[in-house]
Amino acid sequence: MSAAAGVAGRPAAGPSGPSAAVKAGRAVRGYAPAVLVAVGGLLVWELAIRLANLNAFILPAPSAIIAALIENWNGERFPLWQSAQNTIIEAVGGFLIGTTAGVVVAFAAARWGGMRALLLPLAIAANAIPIIAFAPLFNTWFGLLNPLSKMMMAAVLSFFPVMANVTRGLSGVDPGQLELMRSYAATQSTVLRKVRIPNALPYFFTALKLASTLSLIGAIVAEYFGGQGSVLGRMIVQSASALKFDITWAAVSLAAIAGIVFYLVIAAIERIAIPWHASSRSED
């Protein structure tokens, strides 16, 4: 269906869009400037550090970071790959818990107006609290060495955007669509299935993209406050206190890559799940 996205605003054209090759070409052209800027930035960074002879203490060169990454990939003191895996498990676990809870509460809130009136102000208030400040408490509640304490931090951070967005998507339906469904004498469950849920999907995916980033932040920050050793948060804290900043940067880079990949996976699922939505249509 994404093929049809190419003909936006041109009803005369058939539903078959441009060929795959043309689309691939467009995608390359679309991303080329960003890739060029990124590569250029890394080159400038590398050159600036070599020419200015800056201390690696302040900012290691990209080449040094990559070297540290390769060197410590399966390192004994700084096992970066193992750490990245553990952190990703915590983040994804928390993301799943938080998202599930957010969807369940959103459905309850959309179903029972009274519950919505009760929950939304509470949720907004709770969302205004810097939840990350609770990280040390979470470690106490769910066990310092138990990955669950990190997962729960990620889960709480993921919960709010999902709950708020899905509630809005389920209840914020075009009144005309509801009137139409009423004229068909449709039952509430039919309205839910055929109108409210499809209407909420774009909101849901927006929330998932937010939650993907937040869950990784939650997991890493919770790790800063202690716990099992082989996680990115511990790698960052320990390498920094050992003044091995190239390793710190390598761990941060891994976290960044994990965040980007997580986001892209969700964006890809979004394109497949809701090709009709504006956010999924290719620009023309």
Add this chain to the structure above:
Amino acid sequence: MAGSADTAPIVHIAAVDKVFAGREGGRTTALSAIDLDVRPGEFVSLIGPSGCGKSTLLRVIGDLVQPTRGSVSVNGKTAEQARKDRDYGMVFQAPVLFDWRSVEDNVKLPLEILGKDRAWRAQRAKAMLELVELGDFTKHMPYQLSGGMQQRVAIARALSFEPRILLMDEPFGALDEMTRERMNDEVLRIWEQTGTTVVFVTHSIPEAVYLSSRVVVMSARPGRITRIVDIDLSRPRSEESRETPRYFELITGVREALRAGGGDVDDAGTPSAARTMAEGAVG
């Protein structure tokens, strides 16, 4: 065509009032002492200035709004029962298409809700889209269509389950004049082919006269019926009907009825403007 005078009405409205409670305890009388019968197969337009309650009256018929007083019966049933029996096909000013459904799936939606089987749904959707001349666009998504095409999908959808009564609330209000005239011809053709009863809300005098068997003229504050004008233009109507002296007389008649009711009249409703429009469409 329009049912003869002695046919039992399909819609019978007796002494209907509708009062809306305002925000600050104020009350707005949207409809006052409305009596109206619509005969089977008739094409009735409700016309009047903004705030005259014409849309409210349409919604009262369709059981989307409850009257404060009075009664509405449809086919001898309450409006609510008629709605539950799926006697109404609704078309609003906005097409109200579901973005996530293709053109064809939008048309199938009421059939799914009515529990019709897959083969029937496919067959009806195809037939209805051909009726509104969108047979080549079944797989398109709504955002790929122009406003006029989207409105035609809404009409196909409203007709898909063969409702007894088609309720149309300013369906072409958002379209340009040329598209609107084309859509008017299309609606007349569909009405003649299906024999359905149509209640049509508009604020365009030429549109009301061109389409209708009768034009119900309403006035505002409180919304009431001031006159019902019989439109005796011969059928089938076409571009030529728009150039007959009788057409202009009727337009003038409806306009004067609106003036008498204290309504503001749409400038496009003047005969000279209508004539220019008709000539523009021909040339």
